Structure formats: C-alpha cells, structure tokens
Amino acid sequence: MKQIYLVDDDDDDRLLARQALESVAEEIEIVELTNGYQLLAVLEAAPSVEPAMVLMDMNMPLVNGIEALAALKSRDDWRHIPVVMFSTTENPKFVEKAYQLGVNAYIVKPASFEGYTRMAQAVTLCFLNRYMPRGGEFYTDNDIAKxxxxxxxxxxxxxxxxxxxxxxxxxxxxxxxxxxxxxxxxxxxxxxxxxxxxxxxxxxxxxxxxxxxxxxxxxxxxxxxxxxxxxxxxxxxxxxxxxxxxxxxxxxxxxxxxxxxxxxxxxxxxxxxxxxxxxxxxxxxxxx
The missing domain is CATH 3.40.50.2300 (Response regulator)
Structure with a gap:
C-alpha cells in the first residue's frame, strides 16, 4: 500500500484528484490535507512514515505550496520525497520558481475529469511505478520532434x-x-x-x-x-x-x-x- 499526501484547500479539486487517482491506481492510500502547515506537521509528527509522493496545490492559506516545497527540499530527511505541484497558475515565473526549489514535476490543474485522469496516469507511472497503458499513439502539442x-x-x-x-x-x-x-x-x-x-x-x-x-x-x-x-x-x-x-x-x-x-x-x-x-x-x- 503506497500513501499519497494530497494537499489542497479546495474541496472540489481534492475530490477530483482523489477520484482520478483511485480510478487508475490500485493499492494506494490517499491522505488529504488542506495546507502546507498540515503537511509539514504530519511529516514532523511521524518521521518513520513517509508518503510515496506529495501532490500539492500552490495557493493555500497559512503555508502555501512554494513555502512547503522549500521546507521539504531544504531538509536532508525530507529531500528525497517526490513532490508534484498542481496549480491553476501557468505563470512561467512560478513554474520556474518551483523547479528552482526542487519540485519533481509541475502540472497545471486540468479543466475536466478527463484531464485529471490524464494527470493521475502520469503520476501513477512516474512516481508510483504502476504501469497503466494510456493507449493511442504518441502525440505532442506540435509537430516539432522531441x-x-x-x-x-x-x-x-x-x-x-x-x-x-x-x-x-x-x-x-x-x-x-x-x-x-x-x-x-x-x-x-x-x-x-x-x-x-x-x-x-x-x-x-x-x-x-x-x-x-x-x-x-x-x-x-x-x-x-x-x-x-x-x-x-x-x-x-x-x-x-x-x-x-x-x-x-x-x-x-x-x-x-x-x-x-x-x-x-x-x-x-x-x-x-x-x-x-x-x-x-x-x-x-x-x-x-
């Protein structure tokens, strides 16, 4: 059983993320938290219990995602925990800041449940080692070779x-x-x-x-x-x-x-x- 810490103050976004993750990944336990302060407190209170990954919003009260990310990646005992930030903002400055602080991946919050499912498939493969074939051919947003x-x-x-x-x-x-x-x-x-x-x-x-x-x-x-x-x-x-x-x-x-x-x-x-x-x-x- 792999734990995912889902950190977001928006109830609807947490629900969509949970439903999408549970629809594509088996044997996972999702722990819901509403801000970065709760995340840091949970990690501090149980140092022997680590999540397989943290899926975290950026804009939250008390301690926001950027502040929580900085705290996680500045500590030797937490730096190895994968953090995926998902946020409504596409501002390049915030995206760059997140990567400078050590975020593992940054995903713009989808506008549909299909988009949330796609996000769940991505994190399931990349961070949980659960291979869920997407199906279809490889595609990109443009025809430029990667x-x-x-x-x-x-x-x-x-x-x-x-x-x-x-x-x-x-x-x-x-x-x-x-x-x-x-x-x-x-x-x-x-x-x-x-x-x-x-x-x-x-x-x-x-x-x-x-x-x-x-x-x-x-x-x-x-x-x-x-x-x-x-x-x-x-x-x-x-x-x-x-x-x-x-x-x-x-x-x-x-x-x-x-x-x-x-x-x-x-x-x-x-x-x-x-x-x-x-x-x-x-x-x-x-x-x-």
Missing amino acids: NIVIIEDNPDHAVLMKFLLKKNAPKLNVVFQTSQESAVSFFQSLGEKASAAIDLIILDLYLPDREQGLDLLVWLRSTFMERGIPAVPIIVLSASSHQRDIKASYGLQANAYLTKTAEPAESFSYLTDLCSYWSDTISLPANR
Missing part, C-alpha cells in the same frame, strides 16, 4: 528501447549513450543552444555501478545550472527497486524513478507514454 537522451549501458536493453521507440514514436529524436564517460563527452560537446534543446534524459542508475550513475546525475544537474539552462527532466530507469537507490536518486534531484520489471520489454513498452507525459501533461520552465 529530443531524448537515453544513457543505458546494457546493449540488449538499448536495442529493445530503440526498437520500441522507433515503432511507437517515430518523431522522437533519440540519442543513446552507453556509459558515464560517453555521456559526459556528449554533453560537453554541446553548445548552450543544443543543450537547451534536450527535452528529457533517461538515465540507467547502474553504469555499471550506482556510484557512476549518481555521480553523473550530480554532474548533469550542475552542468545545466552552470550554463544557465532551465532544468532538463532526468528520469532514472533502473533494475534496482532498493529504497536506498530510490532515495539517493531523488535526493540528488532526479525528477522521477522507475523500476525495470523482470521482463524488460514490459518496462520499455511504457517509454512512449513516459515521453508523452513529460511532453504534454507536465509543465516545464520557460524555454524548455
């Missing part, structure tokens, strides 16, 4: 990923790197404009050791920050389901962590949906 970098040292997995992505999302421009060293060389060779054109990075944690994957995650974050480029979403896709690896990845600002299944083809069949969610459901900083 640029994806996949860092995967297992050649068999790389071949399978290439095949499925080419089959299901032919418009995607996918670049594969096979090691920490090759990935560093690739990104170092890019100029600022080319780096800013990357829409998503999918990173295998064990390259072949976890230290290499974690070091690369840190290097990528610092490199993009030094270049003044808005945060590129980094999704860790690993065979490890160990909490140590999951917490370490989130603590170092991975946007999401997905576990490969025993049958790789099953995990990789959802790469298309993963790319689609980060393209058309989740809002990113301006120029991203």
